[in-house]
Each structure stands twice: as C-alpha cells, then as structure tokens.
Amino acid sequence: METNRYVLNKALAQMLKGGVIMDVTTPEQAKIAEAAGACAVMALERIPADIRAAGGVSRMSDPKMIKAIQNAVSIPVMAKVRIGHFVEAQILEAIEIDYIDESEVLSPADDIYHIDKTKFQVPFVCGARNLGEALRRISEGASMIRTKGEPGTGDIIQAVRHMRLIQNEIRKIGSLSEDELYEAAKELSVSYDLLKYVHENHKLPVVNFAAGGIATPADAALMMQLGAEGVFVGSGIFKSGNPAARAQAIVQAVTNYNDPQLLAKISENLGEAMVGINEQEIKLIMEERGK
C-alpha cells in the first residue's frame, strides 16, 4: 500500500485533538508543559507577547534551541516559520520537526504566496480567520488549521470572532443546494472539491484548533464550546504568575469544557493571568498577515 503522507499528517493532528499545545522557549519550560499535560509544544525563541514588546523582524528560531527542546520531551514538537518562507520550512524538515506552523506571529517573508506545503513530507498547521482562508491553506497542503486570534495579547475577542465566523460559514455551506456550491466556491476563492467536502460533512476536512489570546481555563473552554477541537496557548502560560498550575488547569478545562462545576474548581487559585492588551490598544495587527 502506497503511503500517503498527507493522510498520515492529518492523522497526527487527529491524535492531538482534545489537547493543549503550549508555546515554550526553553527545554525547562517544555518539561513543565509536558508534565502539566500538554499534548505538544511549540518551540520558539520568543513568545508572541515578547515579539510584540521587542518589535523588529521576527524569524524562525535557532535550530539548536529547537533540537534541545526535541531532546527534552517525548511529545510532538512544533515550530514556526514565516509565511511564505519555504527555506525556513526546509530547515525545520531537515531537523525532523513534527509539525510546522506557517505563522502570522512571525514577520511574513512573502506578502503574496504562502508556502507550497504539498512539497513537504512534514505536516503544516496554518492560521485562518474565515472559511476561505482555511480552505485556501488546506489547498496549499496544510493538514491542520487554527484560528489566528490575535497572538500575544491575552485578549480572546479575535479568536472568538474567527471561530464563530468559520463555524457560521460551515453551517451556511452545509445548507446550500449542490448547484449553488460552484458560485460559493468562486466567491470564497476556494476549490469546489474542498467546499463540497464541507457541504457534505459540515466540518473542515482537517482538525481545527483555537489559537490567539487564550489566557484562562475559561477562555479555553469557551473556544471548545464554540467548536474548537483543541487549543494552542502561547503567551498565556509562561507570562502568568504560576505557569505550571495554569497549564494544568487549561489542560483539564479542554477535557471537561462542558462542566461548569469542574471549571469553577480548576479556575481557583491560579495566581495572576497575563496582563494582556485590549483589542483597541494593539499597534501591530498580526491577523491581517496572510490571506
């Protein structure tokens, strides 16, 4: 039987469902994340909140730092490349990364083209704000989607907006008649076949996580109740008062997102959440990157 890489890569995302993927910058943080129950870690030199604070061009992390994190944990290790920077992706593939995040958190390398992800053996996750962006990334070979949210802010509003919009558009596509799909595909600038999948299955053809601005167990449960299949937590953990306790609580919140009693219990005594920035105060809008 011929091995279909894309099927295997989609399957790894399926194994991550119901889990929390945490941003980490050191092997020590990676171990804290793993011990707290993270289903994967995202290795990066600076978490989004610090990227915002530092300004300047933000790039792929040092492969040596990523390798140190790979050696520290047994869970999958992901890392970010700039939008369109296929050589950064080649480098991450060379060190056998488990998942590449072609991410708007870093400075885009190409303002027109995303990476042709079908040329790679390793899987890619990409951000999306709406169904059109999600299906275009999938056409390019992404085997997992996440909302963009607005990373590094601790403000959940954009992630909610993106998840609601994607779910809303999926429901609308599901309700169209088959002959209306051609026009819908044209309007969304997506392939007819992918749209037909959404029409028939009422879901994306790949796993869909929430990301960007998740800072509390309640935020994580909110995203799950809105239809996320798991969450990425970036700055929310290691920018908070007690990272280990907060990480554990968010992991439990994702498992039991429908149980307010349990959510109340695990939300106690977590120390300070990250301070965060409100939507109106943001200078750099990352979600605008990559359409």
Next chain:
Amino acid sequence: MPIGILAIQGAFREHEMTLDRLHVKHFQIRQAKDLDQPMEGLILPGGESTTMVKLLTDLKLFEPLLSLITSGLPVFGTCAGLLLLAKQISGTDKLGFQTMSIRAKRNAYGRQLGSFACEGHFADLGIIPMVFIRAPYIDSIFGKTEILAIVNDHIVAARENQQLVTAFHPELTNDDSVHKYFISMCQKNKKS
C-alpha cells in the same frame, strides 16, 4: 453492549464512529462520575500517553479504571492506549496502568517523518490496513501475552486474556475487523 471510551484527549471520536458503524452502544469517559453506568468493554484511544496519564490522575479516573481492568473488564488500547497498559516501557518510568505483560518502546519509529501506513496479517483475520502515527511497538512479551501481528520484525498487536493492544490505529481506517474482534471478546466475557 455499552463500551466506555476514554475521552480525555486524543482520537476518541474515531473510535465512536467505528462503533457506530458496528451498531455498538458507547459512551464517553471524561470524569469518575461517567463510570456510574454499565460497561462491558473499555477503549483507550490514541493520543498523547503522558497527557492521558496526567489527566487520569487529576480527574480521579486512574484508580477506578485500574480496578476495572484488573477485575477482567475487556480493554482495547490503540497506540497511546497500548502504552497505558504496558507493564514496562523502555527508557522511561512514566507508566500507566501497568496491567499487560508487554515491554513497549514509545515513538519507536522516530518522529512524524517515521509515521507510515502498510498492510499486515492480524491474528486469523487476514490482511488489514495498519496506520502508524508516531507509534510505539512491543519490544518483548512475557506472562500470558500472545502475539497477534508483526510488521517489519516488530510486534505491533498482542493480547493477554481480556487485554487487546495495537500499535497502529484501526479506527483511522474503514476496516472494522479489529473492533469486531474486540466486541466478540466483550461478548464472550459477558457470557462466561
């Protein structure tokens, strides 16, 4: 024939869809209170075993599930589920229920680039599709464990009494024969 599916993390939905195709009743186990209902079999799905061990403990599911397994409830572990049942795992002391006489090797084929799909013989069911995702394999068996499948010289499926494990993911394919095998284990156990 209600089957409980551990639904704390991972690919539990795929097992639900397989059982739906087989018209077998099932329910999700997310908390200890979910165990207050009749259960004739237990599925431990694929996902991240370290995440599951942590959550089993935090959600107070570990002890009740362990006593169900040791009292002879039929259990089927895929991938991470195999690691949860193994008595030994090479190179780590992070262990789960430790009820099945196997020594497992985690991430045995390396990182995601080592993930693969193939076809292989499974017990007397003939050739079935097998999907391995950052999979473990079984280094060695002891006790009463029987080998059910071997791929590339490594043991990838085994059974000890009422415990069935596969390193691969039958729930990711359209071939339901391994699930049927497990359901017949549950049915025989109910009769005896």
